[in-house]
Structure formats: C-alpha cells, structure tokens
Amino acid sequence: MSSRASSRARRVAQRPSWPERLLQDHVRALRNSLGALARKPVGTLLTAFVIGITLALPAGLHTLVANLHQAGSSALQGTLRLSLFLDDDVNQARGEALTREIARRPGVSSAQYISRAQALEEFRAFSGFGEALDLLKENPLPATVVVTPRSGLPRVETEALLRDLSALPEVAQAKLDQKWLERLYAILELVQRAVLMIAAALALAVLVVIGNTVRLDIENRREEIGILKLIGATPGYIRRPFLYTGLWYGLAGGALACLLVEAGVLALAEPARQLAGLYDSQAGLLGLRFDAAVAVFGAGMGLGWLGAFWAVSRHLRQVEPAP
C-alpha cells in the first residue's frame, strides 16, 4: 500500500511527457476559452450573430444560385422544344412516319408533325403578314417536327438528342429553343462569380470583426497577460486561449449562418412551390447542401482562428510583464 502510494507520488511528481503536456495544455486552453466566453454570454452571442449574418449572406446567395440552377435544369426544361425543319422533298407520309419514330425514342416525351400547309395556315393566322404571303408563288415554309424532350432530361442529354436528330437525313436543320435557358445559365455564372467576390469581401469583414473582438479581449486581460509573461509563460501558451476564442466565435458564427440559411429556405419554401407549380414542376427548394454547410463551418473556424492570430500577433507583444 505504502509502496504503491510512493510510486504514485513519484509519478505525479514528474511532469507528463511533452505530447501529453501539449494535449493537456490544449484541453486547458480550450476549456478556459469556452469558460471565458460563457461568462459573458450576451457579448459572445452578439459577436457570433454578427459573424453568423456575415457568413449567411454568401451561403444564402450560394443556395439561391444552386436553386436557380436546379430550376433551370428541371422546371424550365418542361418548356423546352426542339424544332426539326424537314427537307422540302420529304413528303407528308414520310414526315408523319418519321414523327412517330422520333416519338418512340428514349428521352423524347412527344413529337408533333406540322405540315407545310399547316405551317402556312398558322403563319397566316398569327403573324399578320398573311397578305405578303399571297405575293409568293409557292409556300416558303418547311414542314416541321416539334419534339418535346422528357421533362427533367439533363442538359447534356438534351444536346446529344439534338445532335442525333439533326443527323437524320430527312432533317435540314434542327434548332433547340434554349436561348433563354442559356441566358439564364450565363447570368447564373455571373452571379456565382459575384457571390465569390462578395464572399471574399465578407470573409475579410469576419476577419476584422473577430480580430477586433480578440483585441478587446486582450485589452481586458492585460493584467493576466502581464503576470503570465512575468512568471515565464511562453508566447505560445499566452496565445493559445485567444486562438481558441477566435475558433469558437467562428464555429458559433458558422452554426448561426447555417441556421439562418435553413430558416430562409423554410420561409421561402411555400411561395417557391407555388411558383414551381406555375411552371408545371414539382421541384421544391433545396436547402444548404452538406458540403456547403461544412464549407461554412470550415470558413467560420478558419477565419476565426486567423482573425485571432492576427490580433494576437499584433497586440500581445505590446503587453509589458507586470507590474
């Protein structure tokens, strides 16, 4: 019993090995920094809220763009038409047979044959140039097969279908009615770039907010830092709790940002469903994807650490050892 007690005493008299000590120091810094934040919950929450909103803005915009992308490739695809203009020497029977063939293809929802005569009738009725047509000796309009792709067909497959159909010998020219879809994608590309730029600017804002908060923290704990310097604490030891503080702010801000985006998605879900319904689509709103959420958390923590590091390396050296 006594020998066990003395061997125990010997063991605790030794300091732990350095990896154990490092782990122990980190656990202590982690606990201390959390404790310090918990002692002033209002200030902590306010700072976390500012960071949360700052991170939520790019995250929300990202979600918006992702939703528009999805809308572009599903709901809008419902209105997508392929127009196949047939050669003039393809007669009506062959044209109708071809239409039935095309309708059976995978990826095609329906196909409709419009003869040259029907096209002329439609043109006369809707264009207002009817009289002008009478001046022409023969019908200038080609026969057309209007193909509706299966709704939700991916963009690449739609383009492949267009290529296949335009290769048919009877088809003089094929046209995908996708101008405005392409415009949408171009706009989204632009918006995505803008989101990146906004994100970069706001990341800088998060850095400054956390840096400033940690600077005030250092200011408030000058005395403690002075004493730590006096008794020979290493700069790394003094720095550590502040870096954890930055990390916690970033983490809390990231969590709040994710919550805000999800709340926004929930609030917009119903009107979005109604809008999608108008486009004959069942598509609901997408929330923040898992990898995007991870990115928000990661960005928050990374920026928190970096902001704290920035503040600490600028201000810690200025604190004189007490007294």
Place this chain on the structure above:
Amino acid sequence: MADIIHFHRVSHRYGDGPQIISDVSFTLRKGEMAFLTGPSGAGKSTLLRLTALLARPTRGQIVVEGRNLADIKPREIPAFRRQIGLTFQNPSLLNDRSVFDNVALPLLIRGHSGEDIGRRVRAALDAVGLLPKEKAFPLTLSGGEQQRVGIARAVVAKPPLLLADEPTGNLDPHMALEVMQLFMRFNEVGVSVLVATHAVSLISRLPHRVIHIEHGSLEQRRKAELMEKTIEF
C-alpha cells in the same frame, strides 16, 4: 561557492532619463540570502528588474545561474524567467481567480498534471499559512494575506532563485517579520533569496548580508554597521 547572481559594473537608465544605477558590482552566492536596502528611488527595483530580464542594462555584464543575460535571446526569456520566483509590494494577483488558481499559474504554464498541481499548490499555501483560504478570492483577503499568496505563487514551482521587491511594504511589523521568516525558511531548503526592502529596523535583527544602494551606487555592510554608516566595504 558558485554565484547565482553576478553584476559586473552595471549601469542602467530608462531611455534618455537619468542614470538609475551606475557602475554596480555585486554577487549573490548560490544558497545565500541577502537584503538590498536603500532609500526609495535608489535603484533597488531596477536592480531586481535587471536580474529578471524585465529590463536590459545600458552598460555592464549580468550573469544569472551561469548565463550571461546579454546572450539570452527574446524567445529564451520565458524559460529564463521560469527559474526565478518574483514577488512585489503589489502582489499583482488576478482578482477574478481564487487563491488556489492564482498560485497554480506557474505550474499550469509548466504543464504539470492536475493532480500534481493540487498537491504542490496546497503545499505552497500551507507554507505561507493560507491553506484554509484556497477557495477565497484575493479581494476578500487582507494585504498581508495577499502578499503571502504572491509569495506562494513565487515559490510554488520551486525556483532556485527568489527575488522579492518590498514584500513587506504595506504590512505591519509583526506580519512583516512573518514574511521575512518565510523567506528564511525557503532559504534554508536551498533557495537563493534577494529581498529589496527599506525595513531597516526589521532586517537589522536578521543575520543576513545587506547590500546597500544609494544614488545608484552600492555599498555592502554587515547589519551592525547599517545604522552607523561609517565603515564600508
């Protein structure tokens, strides 16, 4: 016996200010306890600050524990300071931490385990007679008790050298004597102690060497000669 502190013709001034100490040479031997006396502003504190590398001398050489302080780079200062226990007239405690946590600081920065810290802090608090107050906060303690907490913090990690600047400055004579006896007890177990004080009547009753500093220059006396100011070394 080896020296733990060795000053060789050291001068110091803060910035462009007046010379605080000039051409001071003295040694403190390992295991010795000595008093540093002199009127306020004579340079006692500066001498201690120079020893703990809280300031660098403008001229001269200081060797502490066999290391020339001029060779110690800024990043080596923390490790150097961990060899020295420091206490001041103002014990500079953290008022938002308990007595226990204040005394534990030097062990925390050295990475001692929690169990070990508990044992050593209680031993140090016991030595200064404050074990029952471990959970108290500094502001609820008397000046003398706060001073003793500061001393416990200075010795808890068992540094080979203890520097005390006016540790009895705001204590009544009885408590001042207790604090001095505390330093003597540490000295008996091998700690080298240098105490800056102007409590001349108190230390005249103690057997230790007295280093007297006045106008930045130094005289060393035996305690008996202290009052007469006649014979000098």
